[in-house]
Amino acid sequence: MPRLRISYWCTQGHETPVVFSLLPVDQIPEQWDCVRCGRAAGRTANDLPLPTAFGDQPFKSHLDYVKERRSVAEGEQLLEEALERLRHRRGRPGRR
Ligand SMILES: [Zn+2]
Numbered sequence: 001m002p003r004l005r006i007s008y009w010c011t012q013g014h015e016t017p018v019v020f021s022l023l024p025v026d027q028i029p030e031q032w033d034c035v036r037c038g039r040a041a042g043r044t045a046n047d048l049p050l051p052t053a054f055g056d057q058p059f060k061s062h063l064d065y066v067k068e069r070r071s072v073a074e075g076e077q078l079l080e081e082a083l084e085r086l087r088h089r090r091g092r093p094g095r096r
Pocket residue numbers: 010011012013014034035036037038039
């Protein structure tokens with residue numbers, strides 16, 4: 001049985017993968033409720049034309065999501081460096 005796997009992206013950048021049994025393209029829903037936050041999510045442009053109502057919004061929020069994750073990683077890196085400096089300071093006698 002052929003299946004159709006479609007990802008929907010909400011404005012928060014959450015991906016909602018939905019698997020349909022094979023449907024004509026014009027019967028695929030243009031929106032789906034986000035599984036994480038319940039907002040309306042739109043389709044991506046991977047293999048289907050973007051619905052005009054959404055413009056490039058899902059793509060932008062995906063980028064935002066990637067940026068968000070990167071800044072979290074940088075934050076962890078900074079924290080790690082700060083802890084490292086603290087350890088060095090403590091390990092050095094006679095210096096406060
Ligand atoms: Zn969401």
